[in-house]
Each structure stands twice: as structure tokens, then as C-alpha cells.
Amino acid sequence: MPSTMYALVDCNNFYVSCERVFDPKLCNRPVIVLSNNDGCAVARSNEAKQLGIAMGIPAFQIRDLIRKHNIAVLSSNFALYGDFSNRVMSIIMQSMPEVEIYSIDEAFIDLGSLHSFDIYQMCVDLVRKIETCTGIPVSIGIAPTKTLAKVANHIAKRHGIVERVYYFNSAQQIMQKLANFKVRDVWGIGRQLEKKLLGMGIYTAADLIALPDTTLKHAFNIVMQRTVMELQGIACIELQDDMINKKQIMVSRSFGKRVTELVDLQEAIATYASRACEKLRGQGSVCGGFFVFIHTGLHGSSDTVYHNSIYIKLPSPSADTRTILHLAKHGLAKIFRPGYRYQKVGIILSDFAQAEQLQIDLFAHDNLEHSETLMHTLDEINYKLGKHALQFGAAGLNNSWKMQPGNRSRGYTYCWDELLVAKL
């Protein structure tokens, strides 16, 4: 029995499952959820997957398929999904000792301390509890390493396992499954590495772990070596159980329609900079600098495609929206070129430090204490009265550039005016 043991809880077709909770008409029929701006499919129900709809496929390419099979098409409703995610994660954390929230719909559990318990049964119970309490179906993979837990989860989802839990508890069983597991489906192997591996005649996870050590070290970097060790059952990737502050914060959106005027781009960047600063203050950080970037559509000829970015260093680290907003607008003006049809702008805050450890700049013009109080008040008001209760004038009011979702579901769990009404 290996000394390490991990479980991966993964919500099935998460966004679609969230939509189905409040709209049962969506059950047992193909459903897809589109990305922001209704660009491409980012979640598919099993029925939609069976029709061959690939992850990330642009919506316009499947228009005929949608009509032919009467597929339900929804715009994404991230506020709703975030809410469901919190519910699912809190149940996992109540039930298990050490949990890492890995993404909006996945969590790793360290089962190392539970050897004396029936961990398989615990996971079966957890699957039932999550579905009963939230309506979201989940699957769980259990294995000695995180990478193998990913594989086990894959099996739990796809092989008609009623309990939706798959447990790797012997080396022979692992080897047998890895022999049929495509190398592309291994956690950490993307498109580029797949291409290289296929070129070397490596098709399955079993082929990969059979690779001689010298070849592995010669042809790949340390990340791949770690992946191989994990597949061999040697745990190299630990649980990250405390919430680590982000090292950079990006806010960016595609426009609802192409934008040509600097004024509109500046409104957008002001909106995104404000949001980014809120997130920054939310984790108690200040930033030392940031990037502003801009680009047209990516698919076009060289005279219609333009992309550029600029780094702006702050005179002293800050989380004051006013400072960052002002500099971001200037930065944007520097990289703006007239005559292009822009698709997107964005801001990436970086070079973080903790606010309380901030060295005070003797020559700073901002009154630090005043700035902190003002920003704190701003955040409080927006928290209490809703996100956009108080905003900066630079962000504009008309926002003709904003995206317009075509078919977003209601704010079932977070908006008083959109709650479901029960009929007596």
C-alpha cells in the first residue's frame, strides 16, 4: 500500500449541470454553454459530446448541427457557476480533512491520513451528498498521486461506473488501465508534447512510463519527468491546501462588436482596471507595475491584424484605482494605432507586494492613509449595494462596446428579481 493517496473530485459537465438544476427541461437533451460573447462552446452535456461537438469549437461552425439536433444553446452565467462552485466546495471541505480547490469545478483531497478508513465508501458517500445537496453530479478518482487520480477520474466518468468513483489500489490495475490511456489525456500533456511523443512512437501512458530514463531526460524538461514519475506512482506534486495569493491579476474581455475609437477603448480599460484593483485589494496586495495590451481579431491579414502591449511601472507600489486608471489610459494611448478594428483590450497587474509591508515613499504625492480609506470605503459600498453601485466616471455609462450575451439564464441564486417563483 503506497503511503500517499489522493482523490480528485470533478463536477460532470459543470456549467451545463448548473443550468439544469433550475431548468429541468434541459435534462436528457443536448445542451451547450458558450464562452463570453457567445464565441465558442466551453461546456457540453453528454448528449452534445456524443454529437461530436468539440471543446472550444466556435459557435458559427456548428450552426447547422444545432438546428438539426435541436441543441439548447446558453450564454455563460459565471455568477451562477461561481455560486454553485462555492456550495460544492464547502460540502467537500466539511467532509474531508485536507482539500485543495484546484479550479471552479475540481478539488483534490489528500487521503493520506485516512488509511484506517474505507476511503472508497467515503468517496461514494461524498458523491451522493453533493448531488443531494446541490443537484450537481460529480465523479471521483482515487490514486496514489494527483496525476493518477486524474486518470482514475477520467475512468470514473466514462466507463458507466454507477457509483461514479474509481479507485486505483494495485499496481497491476494501474498498468492495465494506462495501456489503454491516450497520452494526450494525461494531465500535463498538451498539443505540442503530444505531437512530439507521437513522433517518437509513444501513444499511451504505458508507452510513456516505459521510456528509458536517459531518453526522457535528454528529450524533455523537468515537468515531463515529474509527470512520468507521477504516472509510476511516485507522488511529486503535493496538495496546495492554503489559498495562495495570486501573482498576477488579469482583467480583459472581447468586445460585443469591433471597436475603432480610442475613447471607447479607454472606457473599457478603465472598467477593467477598476475591477483588477478591486481584486488586488481583495487579497491585500499592492502592485508595482502592470501591462496594458490591445489587439484586433487574430484571424486576418497582416494589414488588419495588430497587437501590442506596454509595461508601466508605478512610481511607488499602490492599489489605488485612481493612480492605476490614470496611467493605464496613458499607456493605452501610446500603443493605440488608428485605422484598426479592435477586438480586445486588457490589463495585467503584476509585481505584487503585501500592502502592510509596503515601504513608504517619502516623496510620494498620494497620501497613503487617505488613499487606503477611500478605496476601502469604495469596496464596502460596492459590496453592500452591488457591484456597480459606485464606479469611476472614466469607465463611461453607455458602454456600446460591452458584450451582449444572447441567451443567459436568470440569476437564480444571486438576484432578488430573478428568483424562481413557486406556483401554488
Added chain:
DNA sequence: TCTGGGGTCCTAGGACCC
């Protein structure tokens, strides 16, 4: 015509220092 919005880690190469 129409193709998301976030993040992380690693590496190679240049700058700089002694």
C-alpha cells in the same frame, strides 16, 4: 462575418558583476 478569460511554471538568453 463570427474563435473566452483567466492563471501557472519553466527555460533560454542577455545583462551585469566580480
Added chain:
DNA sequence: TCTGGGGTCCTAGGACCC
């Protein structure tokens, strides 16, 4: 006049993840 080599730090870019 001759002009080394190793270490560290930073950055851009590439790969991956969901």
C-alpha cells in the same frame, strides 16, 4: 598590448491547465 569564466538576476516566450 594582451582581454576569462562563472554566477546571478531579469525578461520574454512557450508550454501547460481549467
